[in-house]
Amino acid sequence: MPYEIPAIVQDRVSPRAREYLKKIEHFVETECIPADEVYEAQVSKEPSLRWKSYPPIIDELKKKARAQGLWNLFLSKTHYSQGAGFTNLEYGLMAEILGRSHTGSEAMNCSAPDTGNMEVLAKYGNDAQKKQWLEPLLDGKIRSAFLMTERYAASSDAKNIDMKMRIEGDTIVLNGTKWWSSGACDPRCAVYITMTKTENNISTDAFKQQSVVIVPANTPGITVLRPLHVYGYDDAPHGHAEVRFVNVRIPKSNLVLGEGRGFEIIQGRLGPGRIHHCMRSIGAAERGLDYMIARVNDPSRRTFGKLISEHGTIRTWIAESRIQIDSCRLLVLNAADKIDRNDAKAALKEIAMAKIVVPRTVIDVLDKAIQAHGAGGICQDFPLARMWAGIRTLRIADGPDEVHLAQMGRNENKRAAEIVKRHEAQEKRREELFRLYKIEGRSQL
Structure with missing residues (x-):
């Protein structure tokens, strides 16, 4: 279509x-x-x-x-x-x-x-x-990799990033280990965009201790230890690597924007990127729904005397999937439009909502498609299992759901004083109306 x-x-x-x-x-x-x-x-x-x-x-x-x-x-x-x-x-x-x-x-x-x-x-x-x-x-x-997450730190709180960056004159020295470094295994990968923590000039502001540096992939001291698997898929040749840095020396000129500007840079990077992930995911959901519809209408696959599509459960799955996909699309486009009108920072709430809802929803749509395929859905004969595995990672990548939910809940709760004030005014007016009309007992309203 x-x-x-x-x-x-x-x-x-x-x-x-x-x-x-x-x-x-x-x-x-x-x-x-x-x-x-x-x-x-x-x-x-x-x-x-x-x-x-x-x-x-x-x-x-x-x-x-x-x-x-x-x-x-x-x-x-x-x-x-x-x-x-x-x-x-x-x-x-x-x-x-x-x-x-x-x-x-x-x-x-x-x-x-x-x-x-x-x-x-x-x-x-x-x-x-x-x-x-x-x-x-x-x-x-060339291709590139993004190095932020660390194996030995709770990276969902980016303040915990611990790769050390020591400045020695015109040189930066890096020590630490990164993992889930997407793209670092690719033979075409020539550069790492890397988030670090300054070792010898740490600000008292926890959000100004991190910096972003450009690291050529062939710099001495870098070891790509292994590719990590996603539900059994190694995603070769792209891969998600564990990478070790031991006294890796790069020019200070490879510092991006300035020392201590890491959070600012990463927030600017992740906003549009999250939207891109969401829209690609919706495309995967559309393809999953297409696979489901094709499978359940295959005339050679009948159960209990009916086409699979003639069973009520399957029709419900198709309808639910259509609603879910269309709802997600509007949510993401709203976030994209707000970025266009202002910037990613102005659209934090809308980006977070899309980032939370879309992967969950697409996983559900793909799961229905897998179920409709029976055992075929979980094997390599169809792309559904791989698609499901890839989308499932997005509930963790670019900030886990829980972080975005906590941030959204905190920001939404800032309206509490305003809401309480409005409710108090409404309650006061309600009491005035009760007295005016000589009504006894609130239950009559």
Whole structure:
């Protein structure tokens, strides 16, 4: 079914973006989805080569996508000059289509963590940093990794980040261990965007102790210890690495924005990135629903004398999935629109709501699709199990649900004084009305 722009945002989507949405959908449906299984088949099964090569079909897809202008779609025109000139809302619609395919985002140079890292460099990097790292990333010549989470710290509270950054004159020395470093296993990964804690000049402000540095991946002292598995998937060749730093020395000029600016940078990075994840997830949910509908209407698969789709439970699942997907889409587009109107900081509540609701909902939709496929749903014959595993990580990545819920609850509760005051005024007026009309007993109201 051709992609339909939700009616509520029709006036927010430019004619140019509409044309691109058609081109993206055609490319994903005709090129990327058919290539997904080829990509998986081309990942080396030989352990010694698995992390030293990548599927050649991805370069073919990139060449085709770039020839059609489907490249670097993610950098919002509201805040950046280097992208394709779309708003966050417009790219959100595009990201949903990309999320239908395993290869779609990378084919158009729109895959994480490169997108977030490019946003960091574009927004906060100096001219030299942009020249050395942003330009080759935008050109697709290299890939990158994002290093924040740590194995030996409760990283859901980013103040606990403990990788030490010691400044010695014009040199920064790094020591520590990171894990879930997405992209660090990829043989094309040339640079790490890394969050650290200053060792020799720690501010009394807990939110100004962290810094972000650019670390070339080939710097001596770095060891990629192992790839981590996600429910049994190692996500080769991309991978999620555990990385050790021992006296890693980089120029002080690799510091981004300035010492102690880490929280500011990371919040700027994660806001739009969370929206991108959410919209790609909705695309995965749409594909999951398509798989479910195709499966339950297969004439060769009948149970108790009926097509599977004729059973009431299945029809309920289809209806619930449609409602869930459409509800999530509006929630995310609302957040994207608010970012466009202001910035990510102004849309914290809306981003948090989307970040919490979308992965939970998409997991439920995919779970229904898996159940409708029976045993086939949990094996490699369909992409559903892998999609489910990937989406499940989003309840932890970029801040676990509980952190966002706590922040939302705290901010929402700030309205308490205003609400109490309003209730007291209403109660006072209520009592006046009781006296005026000589009514006895509140239960009569």
